[in-house]
Amino acid sequence: MSSQEKEEEQEKVKKEGGHAACLPCPLQSHICVMLNLAKLLHQRAGFRITFVNTEFNRARLLRSDPSFFSTSLDDFQFVTIPDGLPPLSDLDATQDVAELCEATRSFMALPFSHLVATLLETSSDESRGVSCILSDIFMSFTATPAAQQFNIPLLFVWTNSASSFLAPKHYRAIMDKLRPLSPPKHASSSEANTFMDTVIDWIPGMKCMRVRDLPNSFGTKDGDDDFVLNACLEVVQNIVDRNPTHPMIVNTCEALERDALKELSSISTPIYSIGPLHLLNKVVDVDDRSHGLKQIKGHLWKDNAECLEWLNSKESKSVLYVSFGSVAFLLREQLVEFAMGLANSKQPFLWIIRPDLVNQGDNTSANPVLPREFLEETKGRGFISGWCPQEEVLNHPSIGGFLTHCGWSSIMESMSAGVPMLCWPCFGDQKGNCRYVCSEWEIGLEIGNGVKRDDVESFVRKLMTDDGDDNETGKKLKKRAVEWKRIVHEAALGSSTSDFKKLVNYLTSLQN
Template structure:
């Protein structure tokens, strides 16, 4: 049993980058490692720890199984009571310059507690760091002699794209806005790529852009990890994964989808399965509304935790969705419209009366697996893409920034489960694509393909599937250190 105290001889500290999707993916992996008998310390920032307590309720910390604890460290940013993702530029600077010292202090404190004679929690034996948190993790690793295992919660194809940005610069292909249709054939494991399909950033035309340089510098540290985990599965990205394995100094493990592994492995461990990590309160009324809808009739819309719309983009999406005449469940965060309130036009409310359900946040996995849901309009974040494909749900893709553009290309062209919406949103195009997704021939083909990927993801997480075997290899690797 995972909670057997005597079996916990290895202590993994999990350090996600402080945004919702990365926290969610890291916690799922932490649960899987705890199930294998590893002691887990999960590190949030004080800002996100407060939000998690608000969303999940403070009692969830009092009912944790032995060997799993949540701790918080300061992020160095000004105090805030906002219920929203912090400014991305500030988070990048915090991660690079401000969080390393408190994280080092935390590792020292954990080791001191382990040496105090209690014998309950062992010294830290591994740092499991998000690939974008190496600026904090590597100094602690060097100080205490602890190996770092990196978890990349983005697709292998997106990571490979980030790693080749310096070569784009060498070839004179930056800034990318001038060369979007340029074909790129020299990235290992990636085919039929254009510059428009590479990870993109709003400020990438500026060589000093904070977010762009942060992402590229983090990806450049890929081969320094003792081992690497990528949240994917081998059948989905075989060529890129083979190329990435040859470029790493340690083993590379494709492990995913995490939620399939959770469902299989923790089937009888209700206490572990229900430990949440949402930073927003999840509305469950939407599930009851879905119960009242016809099978495969509803469009689910969610732009994730970081993407923003302009007021005009919101209106164009809204009217396109309204004009499609399909029922829909739309997640509209309070901060979805950057710097303004998300106000929908009166005409939209009149047109959609009786077939719309709008909430601020929801349990996405349950929504996508609901029999009433037919399609997903998404920003193409990697968690959303994997959850949608694992549910057999095809997508309309409106990538916002970063890895989402690469995810979109693969979803639409390689995996054949998506249709792309142009970044310059127009209501007529939105209406046309919603209808195609929900009732057209392309939509039927994408549904068939999504169901095939669902089957392959299920096979990968079966007892002898590639992801299950890679998870076992990962555990053995951590224990061997």
């Protein structure tokens, strides 16, 4: 296509596009997914974008990347609403998830409605008002009142796996079947393990699940007291029971979750599976005007580019990347066990240790102090950073494995890069994600609930040095990871691109 034809095509797209207000859940991975979606709609469909951050996160984004809000585009704007939470002493700490869940229900709806009202009042024929609201499902209680008040079409964005929506959806049935089987709190470990290994093969769209693979407290007598679990259940049931006609956008693809997507389509119609979104963004032709926007990543911590230079000095597939994401926490003892396991493995590693990674056990953070013997043993062999450009790291030729908490975005980025995983899921959907990685797709190994240095050392060696029982474990995982990389890339260019075009057609039809 010639440059003149490209300009004509882009001008045509701009005339057809609408104005989307994008409301992400104010957590790191959710922001990145929504930002990727917003960029796609802006560049491919000519949509004017209003991207909504909380005031707390806006300040963090500015500290991590002062250029974040300096884009000169008049049709892609960043705005803020308050979250109603008290200020933190550490301005770069992760906000309490339970408090955020409550704020989305009890506080943020009014500021968001005021924002939408302002956008409508200041709109012109050129900006076409607000034609749709794209809301993270976890922000549904914030977005729905504004959509209803101003009669604006509302679409929900599910940033996790399709299968992770199904367990909360079938919560009542799960509880009816499992609670009578749940052992008492003081049951023996044998009784508890027997219950946790109970296979759940009767939920449509979910494969190979056990009780231990469900979100924390699922199916047990502790579930009633789990605030985050109950907040998640309330959000999902709000969609299933009260908003089943709203279209849903899911950051996955048919090749990964065909059965789960089929089941989801019985809940919400239509379903647009357009993942991995970070891959779709890579194949977009970007004009000079939007180049600066494409470089914006939306990271709440400052990326350390030095880790990429350090990786350049390492051999191919030799480095283990270690990161527990943006929300998961470690106890101090767990930090030490992971550290000594990495030290004793003798393998090179890049470890992301957020300043607030360590939790004292009472929901307060502590300084992540590493043992002196670890620092001495790993000098020159390990690189520790507070944050990094994860997608670039995983695609670096020196990376041979990923020790992960199994957040869905991390899994998608690892699969897209063809990197096998060591899995240590912490909470929520991460346990189910881990089960799929290890049993369904066979591209990872689960370390287990407890953290023992000897186990960490053993699993790292299995993955990185092919030091398994049959001397083939690592090789098999790496081969499978490469196969899935091909499948996921083909899906991004195939079914996901097709679904994105359908999404654009639907959004464009809202203008008529």
